[in-house]
Amino acid sequence: MSEPENTPVRQLDARSLRGLAHPLRMQLLVALRQGGPATASQLAERLGESSGATSYHLRQLAAHGFVADDPERGKGRERWWKAVDEGIRIDETLFKDPDPTVRGAVAVLRYEIANVHTREIATWLGNIGEWGEEWDGATDLSDFSLRLTPELARELVGKMHDLIQSYRPLPEGTPDAETVRVHTHVFPSQTTL
Template identity: 65%
Template sequence: MPEPEPQERLIHHLDARALRGLSHPLRVQLLYTLRIDGPATASQLAEKLGESSGATSYHLRQLATYGFVADAPEHGKGRERWWRAAHDGTMFDDALFTDASPAVRGAIDMLMHEMATTHARELSTWIGNRHTWPEKWVQGTDMSDFTLRLTPRLATELNEKMHALVESYRDLPEVADAPDAERVRIHTHAFPITTD
């Protein structure tokens, strides 16, 4: 039997207009939750995130206006409205970080802080719950940091190589039916520091 072709990932390229669609912390959380946990209703998301269903409904509609989420009618029954993430991931346009508009620069800063908070929360949750996982999973995790002396060109090259390596592990055939396979979050952070 031939191996299935890997599905191409849908990536939303974030420009200044689309950034407005993510200009609220709850929208970032809603999109993240739909990408990680799959389709849900506004009420389900409200319960999961500790928000009112009115707030989640409003912000889901805003996310839909900017193309981040879409209806998932195959999940609904009756008048129930289900939502799904429209893309697998988001890439930033580098120009956002130097945009002439303070509003755009403020929005991208807010988004970056939300992402950093999410990464810290995920890692803290793992640390708090690792005792509930089998030993082989505890051994299969990593929390490392490195300090290198690099030029901007070499830092970019390193990031590209790390991303390519991670992508090479996506949708491996031997994982499809493996009984011990789980979803694994990979965080990468690479940034310059000041040394005195």
């Protein structure tokens, strides 16, 4: 069963989680979401992988409904792929699933998301000089420490997500508009004095 095109966020169940929880699959999905439709060969070149590996993992992503053929592109045997949704959400019941392979897939997925965020920030910092002065002061690398209960932390996450969703993407061709990545991380931390 495939997801409808352009769904904002997909809720992961145990099956789809297992289909996504692989480092290369995560990289492929991120590349398609951020870079738009591409062929397995183009993605292989971009990610430093073999086209055989990217083809295989794209087919696995398609089997789980994360990517789909883009029939408007390509000619002949050239197969183009596109992302089906804009993001994912993990069903909270999976964090404590009795199946250790499901909990392992959750762990892999979380680590890969953290790796993606780290690479994106490092890339931005490495290229910060390429952005014009108008972006000075329009970016943020803040961190905060709060004392919260789990309920208040859930409320904070919900409010942050609602705020982010209230900023709709501007149409292509809008002057000065760029894709802006927003990462959120809320987690408990041991304090040491």
